[in-house]
Amino acid sequence: MTAAPSLAMAREPAPRVPALGAHGAADVSHRVILYLEDVTVTFDGFRALNALSLYVDAGELRCIIGPNGAGKTTMMDVITGKTRPDSGTAFFGQALDLTRLSEAEIAAAGIGRKFQKPTVFEHHTVFENLELALRADRRARRTLFATLDGAARDRIAEILELVRLSGEAGRLAGQLSHGQKQWLEIGMLLVQEPQLLLLDEPVAGMTDEETERTAELVVGLAKERSIVVVEHDLAFVARLGGKVTVLHEGAVLAEGKLDDVKADPRVVEVYLGR
Amino acid sequence: MTPAPRQPIVLRLLAATPRAGWLALGAFALTALVVVPGLYLFTPPGSPLHVPDHVLTVGGKIMCYAIVAVAMDLIWGYAGILSLGQGLFFALGGYAFGMYLMRGIGRDGVYQSDLPDFMVFLDWKALPWFWRGTDHLAWALALVIGVPALVAVLFGAFAFRSRIKGVYFSIITQALTYAAMLLFFRNETGFGGNNGFTDFKRIAGFSIVAPGTRATLFALTAAALAGTLVLVRFVVTSKYGRVLAAIRDSEERVRFLGYDPLWYKLLAWTLAAVLCAIAGALYVPHVGIINPSEMSPASSIEIAIWVAVGGRGTLLGPVLGAALVNLAKSWFTVAFPQLWVFFLGAIFVLVTLYLPDGVLGLGRRVLRRGVSA
Ligand SMILES: Nc1ncnc2c1ncn2[C@@H]1O[C@H](COP(=O)(O)OP(=O)(O)O)[C@@H](O)[C@H]1O
Numbered sequence: 001m002t003a004a005p006s007l008a009m010a011r012e013p014a015p016r017v018p019a020l021g022a023h024g025a026a027d028v029s030h031r032v033i034l035y036l037e038d039v040t041v042t043f044d045g046f047r048a049l050n051a052l053s054l055y056v057d058a059g060e061l062r063c064i065i066g067p068n069g070a071g072k073t074t075m076m077d078v079i080t081g082k083t084r085p086d087s088g089t090a091f092f093g094q095a096l097d098l099t100r101l102s103e104a105e106i107a108a109a110g111i112g113r114k115f116q117k118p119t120v121f122e123h124h125t126v127f128e129n130l131e132l133a134l135r136a137d138r139r140a141r142r143t144l145f146a147t148l149d150g151a152a153r154d155r156i157a158e159i160l161e162l163v164r165l166s167g168e169a170g171r172l173a174g175q176l177s178h179g180q181k182q183w184l185e186i187g188m189l190l191v192q193e194p195q196l197l198l199l200d201e202p203v204a205g206m207t208d209e210e211t212e213r214t215a216e217l218v219v220g221l222a223k224e225r226s227i228v229v230v231e232h233d234l235a236f237v238a239r240l241g242g243k244v245t246v247l248h249e250g251a252v253l254a255e256g257k258l259d260d261v262k263a264d265p266r267v268v269e270v271y272l273g274r
Numbered sequence: 275m276t277p278a279p280r281q282p283i284v285l286r287l288l289a290a291t292p293r294a295g296w297l298a299l300g301a302f303a304l305t306a307l308v309v310v311p312g313l314y315l316f317t318p319p320g321s322p323l324h325v326p327d328h329v330l331t332v333g334g335k336i337m338c339y340a341i342v343a344v345a346m347d348l349i350w351g352y353a354g355i356l357s358l359g360q361g362l363f364f365a366l367g368g369y370a371f372g373m374y375l376m377r378g379i380g381r382d383g384v385y386q387s388d389l390p391d392f393m394v395f396l397d398w399k400a401l402p403w404f405w406r407g408t409d410h411l412a413w414a415l416a417l418v419i420g421v422p423a424l425v426a427v428l429f430g431a432f433a434f435r436s437r438i439k440g441v442y443f444s445i446i447t448q449a450l451t452y453a454a455m456l457l458f459f460r461n462e463t464g465f466g467g468n469n470g471f472t473d474f475k476r477i478a479g480f481s482i483v484a485p486g487t488r489a490t491l492f493a494l495t496a497a498a499l500a501g502t503l504v505l506v507r508f509v510v511t512s513k514y515g516r517v518l519a520a521i522r523d524s525e526e527r528v529r530f531l532g533y534d535p536l537w538y539k540l541l542a543w544t545l546a547a548v549l550c551a552i553a554g555a556l557y558v559p560h561v562g563i564i565n566p567s568e569m570s571p572a573s574s575i576e577i578a579i580w581v582a583v584g585g586r587g588t589l590l591g592p593v594l595g596a597a598l599v600n601l602a603k604s605w606f607t608v609a610f611p612q613l614w615v616f617f618l619g620a621i622f623v624l625v626t627l628y629l630p631d632g633v634l635g636l637g638r639r640v641l642r643r644g645v646s647a
């Protein structure tokens with residue numbers, strides 16, 4: 001990676017209030033879908049991210065592991081526009097400068113995020129949660145007159161099936177179990193049809209059975225999109241396969257196959273050895 | 275896969291309100307548009323069926339307040355924006371229409387001048403520029419809607435863009451209405467100072483105290499309330515309304531779904547301001563006066579109390595709340611004028627603690643228990 005593309009190029013594909021039609025905007029002609037270079041984030045002098053560099057290829061399923069406080073969530077905050085880095089660059093594909101787009105613009109450009117804590121709209125039904133997430137024009141004046149067509153209903157039904165919530169469509173999301181909420185949130189990400197999916201500890205608080213089902217789901221999803229998973233549960237990471245990046249004190253400590261990484265003495269010292 | 279049926283907007287408006295709602299609305303329209311004005315106009319004052327003047331005045335006033343309460347519910351109950359400055363928009367609408375009514379006095383004022391009396395009193399020789407054209411009803415109505423909408427858009431764009439929320443937003447709106455009140459208190463501002471506007475004579479050429487005019491005003495206010503209910507119902511049951519409620523519950527999550535909350539809040543906020551302004555414009559001819567006290571911080575807090583008492587996030591609740599609280603107020607201000615504020619404060623505390631979904635929520639719970647018992 002050399003010089004960043006010009007600002008004008010970065011802005012054009014994402015209008016101020018982007019319709020999700022701008023989707024698939026990330027230019028992955030160089031295979032890489034996500035570039036983080038020398039990203040530093042400090043909170044009151046504390047370096048949560050310390051010159052972090054990380055590249056994710058289009059179509060890749062990447063797992064990020066690392067001890068608590070390593071900066072994993074902060075990294076996702078930078079990618080989704082929630083936190084602005086003090087220095088460094090973050091690009092989605094070749095052209096979209098993530099440090100200059102709003103959260104909504106980044107989401108509309110095709111990056112979906114699942115939070116560490118499940119966040120669904122508790123006072124909306126399961127169906128309505130999916131309806132709101134569904135890929136469609138996001139502008140206020142459009143939603144005022146929007147109606148769900150047959151294709152949209154079919155799509156929601158399909159996702160309900162996939163995340164095993166078909167029987168719960170009419171229930172308030174606040175009444176779901178913890179695991180079901182996690183799944184609903186994954187379903188909400190899927191109907192957005194993101195190019196890049198960020199999952200922050202997706203199996204936290206899940207039963208073994210739910211964890212296994214989630215692993216199955218994520219592996220299936222990785223066939224059509226790039227996924228970055230942050231997870232503590234090494235069994236889950238092993239189940240997913242794919243490349244593993246170890247984060248420590250805001251920087252990459254090691255990267256490679258899970259078995260190689262596990263054998264790395266530095267990794268053993270800071271993380272696995274404890 | 276069936277393609278989306280493109281329904282005309284009228285049908286969508288019809289569909290947004292359920293059948294029971296239309297029946298209730300029809301009964302209300304029949305009463306307020308036909309029965310009450312008819313009895314008022316065509317029965318002799320001694321008759322037991324006669325509707326006296328003051329009932330028309332109180333009823334008209336309460337319907338104006340009900341419009342304000344529904345607007346407040348749109349932004350507070352559905353969008354989670356607790357504005358404590360809705361009185362400002364109400365007053366701006368009232369003042370804009372009041373200008374028209376002042377011009378309608380013509381030379382029948384105390385000083386028999388073309389200028390409104392307070393201007394003669396201040397020794398002004400000509401109308402200030404912003405009074406120009408206010409003798410035309412159409413322009414006055416344009417001001418009723420345009421000025422509050424402009425203030426709402428400017429303030430809303432600033433506040434929502436800066437992501438000012440919660441109690442900070444409430445405090446700033448209190449400050450805004452207070453500042454406006456101080457401005458309108460000044461004689462030099464050009465709106466009659468602390469006396470405001472009063473002694474209106476006519477409206478669209480008709481005497482403002484003529485029974486026909488009063489009955490028409492009453493019916494117009496009822497129509498405005500019914501229209502407000504249908505419109506707001508449509509808004510909150512649309513996908514837009516669901517996004518709005520999602521913003522209320524978790525604004526950040528909505529952002530990460532790709533929605534920009536700014537436009538959602540701004541639209542609801544501006545619509546609410548315009549509805550309050552229309553209510554204010556209707557209110558002035560009913561009560562015959564508008565002055566800066568409508569912009570007092572306490573007036574705006576009272577609006578929030580109507581909604582809390584009636585039930586947030588329902589549309590009928592705020593209407594009930596506005597009616598109940600104001601009927602209680604009418605009674606109190608005659609019987610125990612000094613105690614009203616304490617009573618109001620007590621209701622607010624009680625409702626907050628024991629009736630989180632207001633009177634309507636209580637009613638529903640009682641009904642449900644009755645059904646299951
Ligand atoms: N908003 C914030 N203000 C101050 N410190 C923060 C903030 N967010 C994260 N941190 C700190 O940054 C470090 C990295 O946090 P985080 O990215 O959440 O770690 P992880 O997700 O890897 O457990 C932690 O020490 C955390 O306390």
Ligand SMILES: [Mg+2]
Pocket residue numbers: 072073074116
């Ligand atoms: Mg974390």
